[in-house]
Amino acid sequence: MPPPDNQQILKTDLLEDAVRIARAAGTLLKERLQTDFSVHYKGEVDIVTEVDRAAQDLIQDQILQKYPDHGILGEEDLDLHGASGYVWIIDPLDGTTNYAHRFPVFSVSIAVAFEGEALCGVVYNPMSEEIFQSVLGEGASLNACPIRVSGTDRLDRSLLGTGFPYNIRATTDTNLGYFGEFAVRTQGIRRCGSAALDLCFVAAGRLDGFWELNLKPWDIAAGALILREAGGKTTDFTGRPLGLDGSRVLATNGRIHDEMLQVIRGSSGEGQDRD
Ligand code: 2AM
Ligand code: CA
Numbered sequence: 001m002p003p004p005d006n007q008q009i010l011k012t013d014l015l016e017d018a019v020r021i022a023r024a025a026g027t028l029l030k031e032r033l034q035t036d037f038s039v040h041y042k043g044e045v046d047i048v049t050e051v052d053r054a055a056q057d058l059i060q061d062q063i064l065q066k067y068p069d070h071g072i073l074g075e076e077d078l079d080l081h082g083a084s085g086y087v088w089i090i091d092p093l094d095g096t097t098n099y100a101h102r103f104p105v106f107s108v109s110i111a112v113a114f115e116g117e118a119l120c121g122v123v124y125n126p127m128s129e130e131i132f133q134s135v136l137g138e139g140a141s142l143n144a145c146p147i148r149v150s151g152t153d154r155l156d157r158s159l160l161g162t163g164f165p166y167n168i169r170a171t172t173d174t175n176l177g178y179f180g181e182f183a184v185r186t187q188g189i190r191r192c193g194s195a196a197l198d199l200c201f202v203a204a205g206r207l208d209g210f211w212e213l214n215l216k217p218w219d220i221a222a223g224a225l226i227l228r229e230a231g232g233k234t235t236d237f238t239g240r241p242l243g244l245d246g247s248r249v250l251a252t253n254g255r256i257h258d259e260m261l262q263v264i265r266g267s268s269g270e271g272q273d274r275d
Helices: 011-031 048-064 096-100 176-183 197-203 217-229 257-265
Strands: 039-041 047-049 071-074 078-080 086-094 108-113 116-124 130-135 140-144 159-162 188-190 209-211 233-235 247-252
Touching: 011 048, 011 086, 011 108, 011 116, 011 130, 047 048, 047 096, 047 108, 047 176, 048 071, 048 078, 048 086, 048 096, 048 108, 071 130, 071 217, 086 096, 086 197, 108 197, 108 217, 116 197, 130 217, 140 217, 159 197, 176 188, 176 257, 197 209, 197 217, 197 233, 197 247, 209 257, 217 233, 233 257, 247 257
Parallel strands: 071 086, 159 188, 159 209
Antiparallel strands: 039 047, 071 078, 086 108, 108 116, 116 130, 130 140, 209 247, 233 247
């Protein structure tokens, strides 16, 4: 449901602020990339850098300066409730593993939601200076040019994206099974390391589909909206529409969605070479 008229902030105004804030955070990420930042382990593989936290602090400050009654959900232990019903869902650095290795593929992801529905979203790649953005019902763009999903309608002509969970060493839900199934049925699979960018690449027609397990709201909130507004489809692995809290994500140009679902249904997702 949209917010009541007396509380309604124009979605385009929210997007303008989200873009401004994403640019500021992206600039910070780029400036600090070659510096000697510290890296901490959240798990055996899952890391966080001091730059993740600095970017999140910057985003939080800028949101609250203008919207003190808005909530914020962010990856680095940030869950602020606000009276307005608006919630900003942010990943200050999507692609932390890449960042920590100075592999220059990462993004800032910011969406604004109201009662569980994303109203607008932006994903910014500061290294390529690409800004993907969208307002609900108004299409999607890349650096202000409208984008559309690809026309590829066969899995065997498709280029797909995916990623692997941080707990891959500890779980049987490794994604290696799906990876094996898709590897022999497509033209190729790319593993870029930022789920937000993967979703935008499907939106822009650079990839035809993407799947991943264990994603969190901040990984997908902006990218999934951008993809749907570019004509794509997002579901869980059973074909049900993807909510903001969906963790098993299938995101495609729409045309290869059913074929991908069939492959997923026929595979356990577990690697053949693991216990
Ligand atoms: P991150 O870099 O912000 O942590 C890599 O496959 C992509 O999935 C990245 O977007 C990464 O986000 C995310 N990701 C991988 N494993 C995850 C996990 N266990 N929880 C949350 N996000 C994860
Ligand atoms: Ca992150």
